[in-house]
Amino acid sequence: MMEATQRALQFNCGGSSLVGILDLPERPLSRGVLVVTSAPQYRIGNHRHFTLLARLLAARGIPVMRFDHRGMGDSEGEARTIDALGEDTQAAMRAFFAQMPGMQDVVLWGLGDAATAAVLYAQADARVSGVVLLNPWMHTPGSAPRADGLPQLLARLGELDFWKRVASDSGDGQASVAARRQNMRAAAADASLPLPQRVLASLSGFDGAALVILGGDEPGAQHVDALLKRHEVRCKCVTIAGADRTFASRAWRDAVAEVSANWIASW
Structure with a gap:
């Protein structure tokens, strides 16, 4: 384990001033890891999770940045x-x-709906080499998953002509894989598609590594796991036994x- 320091950051986005925190290891x-969040970076509640994560990663030499997006916390602008x-x-x-000139690549890390934001961005930036997604939000607003809703969810997301279209290509081998990923990336950028389809397309079209961490007691976890397997998404999936949606306990x-x-x- 090594020593690390914290550095407050201020940067611009579309004319608004955003704030962030950098946990900087001595070596x-x-x-690096960029934590994408959907709520202010307060030091209590769920977001204590991010503080503890940053400290542990920095102690292992991994620089970590957290930030509040526009309209959130101390950052200016309208909420997105x-x-x-x-x-x-x-x-x-x-x-x-800019703070880490020797950094070569970044892993995006997100919880819940922030995991959705992370994976939607990842496939469009070559500097992103990986994503860590905790209980990613894989359903449309107002349709939180139920324990008995898996067949209907798979029917909506797994049997649509959409998947035939984005998966189709003409060719074999590496050319076929490249064409499929290109189709997936195009689908991920299509704002007219339902968000769950865009998330799955983003993961399928992402060239980097992916880790999905699920809470064993989160109702949506089995849905996410089934969708990833159904569409043969290339990722590592880990379930934390007993954990809830936000991994609220210190052990989790x-x-x-x-x-x-x-x-x-x-x-």
């Missing part, structure tokens, strides 16, 4: 919906790399941090 590795945070994330990436947060740190350092 930083070349891969979770599927419209691309500019904010891009501005944070720019500020992160520690488990998430450990899994995240080990995975980020494994490739």
Whole structure:
């Protein structure tokens, strides 16, 4: 374990001033982590999770940046919906790399709907080498998953002509894979599509590594796991037994941090 310091950051996005926090190890590795959030970076409640995560990763040499997007916390501007945070994330990436000139790539880390924002951005930025997604939001607003809703969810997301269209290509081998990913990336950028389809398309079209961490007692976890398997999404999936949607206990947060740190350092 190594010493780390915290640095307050201020950067611009579309004429608004955004704030962030950088946890900087004394001997930083070349891969950093950008935490994408959907709520202010207060030091209590669910967001204590992010503080503890940043400290653990920084102690292992991984620089970590957290930030409040426009209209959130101490950042200026109008609030954005979770599927419209691309500019904010891009501005944070720019500020992160400016602070860490030796950094080569970044892993995006997000919880819940912020995981959705992270994966939607990831496939459009070559500097993003991986994503860590905790209980990613894979359903449309107002349709929170129920324990008995899996068949209907799979019917909507797994049998639509949409999936035949984005998966179709002409060719074999590497050319076929490349064409499929290109189709998936195009679908991910199509704002007219339902958000769950865009999330799955983003994951399928992403060239980097992906880790999905699910809470064992989160009702939507089995839905996400089934969708990932159904569409053969290339990712590592880990379930934390007994954990809820926000991994509220210290034991669950520690488990998430450990899994995240080990995975980020494994490739």
